[in-house]
Amino acid sequence: MRMILLLPLILSSGCVASTLKAEPTARVAYADLALDSPAGRAELRQRVAQAARAYCREHEAEVTPQVLRNDRQFCLVALRNTIAADMPGAVRRAYARGLREAGVRGRQL
DSSP, X not given: OHHHHHHHHHHHHHHHHXXXXXXXXXXXXXXXXXXXXXXXXXXXXXXXXXXXXXXXXXXXXXXXXXXXXXXXXXXHHHHHHHHHHHSOHHHHHHHHHHHHHTXXXXXXX
């Protein structure tokens, strides 16, 4: 009887241990960029695109829902939007301006 009561605790402890893994992240450095210049904004745009591509190369299956697996842009667009949402306001505005200056629209990086 005691073994039956301990079994759910043992099984649940295994689940908790497996969820403690570090969650993958994508980071973009921008402190060294002059975001008031077109060259700085272009570099920021390139860094975001590179971070999104690198992340999606390794974690696309985890990020993309099963029904959207044929959409090769889903992970890239979702990650780009997440990175931009986490930026401070001034950096986000510079990034948006850099996208406009490069003629990037919609789902492009």
